[in-house]
Amino acid sequence: MRFPDLTGVFDVGTLLETNVRLGVTGLRRAGKTVFVTALVDNLLKAGRLPFLDVVSSGRFQASRLRPQPDPDVPRFDVEGHLAALAGPEPRWPDTTKGIGQLRVSIRYQPGSALLRTVQPVATLNLDIVDYPGEWLLDLPLLRLSFAEWSGLTLDLAQQAPRDGLSALWRHWLADIDPTAPAEETAARQGAALYTDYLHACRRADTLLSLIQPGRFVEPGDMKDAPLLTFCPLSGGLGGRGSLWELMENRYEAYKTNVVRRFFTDHFARLDRQIVLIDVLGALNAGPYGMADMKRALELSLEPFRHGASGWFDWLFGSKIDRVLFAATKADHIAAHQHAHLRGLLDQLVGNARSAIRFDGAAVETMAIAAVKCTESVTTEHEGRQLRCVRGTPVGRDRPTVLFPGEIPDNADAFPPGREHPYNFLPFRPPADLGRDPRGLPHIRLDQALQFLLGDYLE
Known part of the structure; x- marks a missing residue:
């Protein structure tokens, strides 16, 4: 259980209102804008979060957008991004050109009977910051x-x-x-x-x-x-x-x-961190792309202050005590390949993960899709059963069944003599995204939220 934020007035009215700052970090093309949009949409609707304990236990009440804490930071345009994804002609939102911030307040019943006697409803204020991936490399x-x-x-x-x-x-x-x-x-x-x-x-x-x-x-x-x-x-x-x-x-x-101002104003205040990684894009790029991504990730994570949080964080500044590494776009491959994608991610971030764990923070890896664009299907080809995906690739106008290929079991497993041996295709958003009131479809977004925020919502 996280300690409540004590920087405000200490009374019964604010005792169970907690603030948490989530850093959605990652290199370009990893899908940070889509991730933040899908996270907010699913928290507001809460119809597709079965593995988020506060929802599955029936303690979740509602979420709403609230004024952001930093009035000098532009607001993250979640409405505009949702309109792009769920409009009559769905498209991916434009890439981020500058910084944006958003606050989502989650109302829930505490899991502890003792806390419920003090205040039957608690509030978690989730502050999220979005920024261009290139800025992370500064x-x-x-x-x-x-x-x-x-x-x-x-x-x-x-x-x-x-x-x-x-x-x-x-x-x-x-x-x-x-x-x-x-x-x-x-x-x-x-x-x-x-x-x-x-x-x-x-x-x-x-x-x-x-x-x-x-x-x-x-x-x-x-x-x-x-x-x-x-x-x-x-x-x-x-x-x-x-x-x-x-x-x-x-x-x-x-x-x-x-650089120092940006770090101090935003990154130095983080409590939790998710690092989004386009592993499939690195595979498509070949060995140089994979090696360059690994080097960039390790360098960009060094300045962060990771470690277990404690009583005196309010005095010396918070530490990031949970970090999730997430391989994005898991819907671009068949479901049985997700474990291989996660294994490849484990190899890619192995050094960074060990350093963060040594500092005392909890670390997890997952294969996710913030917005699910395909379905896994099985087809027969020349007497073989192939596990494929069905969706609409970018540049086409109708759904297609594709065999995306197999994920290698080693980050260095590139066939000799082939500079670009992999070709995992990008997909368009499905045409019916705006029709379902439960929230944008996803893969393991609820499990990611449980790891990142579950203890705050106990």
């Missing part, structure tokens, strides 16, 4: 100097498949003297070429995940700001007035004014 910059970041970034840019994507920027680097007097024209040219390289990584078929700084490709309200006019440099350190000093100063200002 967090590792907090521990790197400009020289360290430049060296690591250049080393990575020289390796396949990034070497071809970064050729123009590296050619510019070869002709630039970082110790020469600073010129704004040179700084802007270098930043533009480096930004073009990052966009090329973002578009690459190999699903490159490690893209820094994140605001270069998703600037939000900082578009065209001088603070984004820098790039890594090679060569020796420059003195006062040099191009190196100019770039270094802007890098440090970016860390202070953007």
Whole structure:
């Protein structure tokens, strides 16, 4: 049982009102916006949550949207995203371009008879923050100097498949003297070429995940700001007035004014965390995409404060005491493959999971689908029984039965000589999503909620 929030007035009226801040984190294409939308829709309707104990035990009363706690943060447009998913022509919501926040208040009866005598109804205020996945990759910059970041970034840019994507920027680097007097024209040219390289990584078929700084490709309200006019440099350190000093100063200002502020205002206040991971996308991308995603995940999770919570969290800041790693889009494969997908996820996050458990936090892994777009079916092909999925692939206009392929049992199991051996197709939202009053269909969203919030709802 979590301790109630004691930062407000301590009286009977607020004793059983608890606040929890859930961090929905993950790299791009993992489906954070769809996850938040489906989570909110299902909490408001509560018709598809049989494995959430507060619902199955009959103690759930109702949920409603409430004013968010941070008035300076834009509101997450859950209504607009639901309209896109459940409208007459269903489509996936637009990708997140900036930060958004939402509060859902859950009213329920406490499980303890003693607590029910004090107050028969309790409230859990769930605060959720959505943001572009690229911003998560800025967090590792907090521990790197400009020289360290430049060296690591250049080393990575020289390796396949990034070497071809970064050729123009590296050619510019070869002709630039970082110790020469600073010129704004040179700084802007270098930043533009480096930004073009990052966009090329973002578009690459190999699903490159490690893209820094994140605001270069998703600037939000900082578009065209001088603070984004820098790039890594090679060569020796420059003195006062040099191009190196100019770039270094802007890098440090970016860390202070953007990264550290974003971390302090949002991530440092998290109580629980779910990390969404597009494992199927990494398989499609091949070994480079898989390795790059693993590296990006491990780096992005290092700055978070994980560990068991205690009495003094209100004084020193909260810790994240439960972390769920979730492989998304589980509906894109047949149901019998979900265990294999989870096993692959276990390998992908093995190092990060061990580090978080060592810090004292509880960790779980799952294969989920925030919005279920397919049905598992069995068909016969050349005398064999194949377990397939039936849904409408993106780019088609009618349901199709497809054999999506088998999930490998090892993250390194890529057939030799085949750069992209897997092709797990994306699917469109079903045409009837808006007709069911029980909430958006899903796979294990209720089990994810039970792990993340179940103890708060006891």
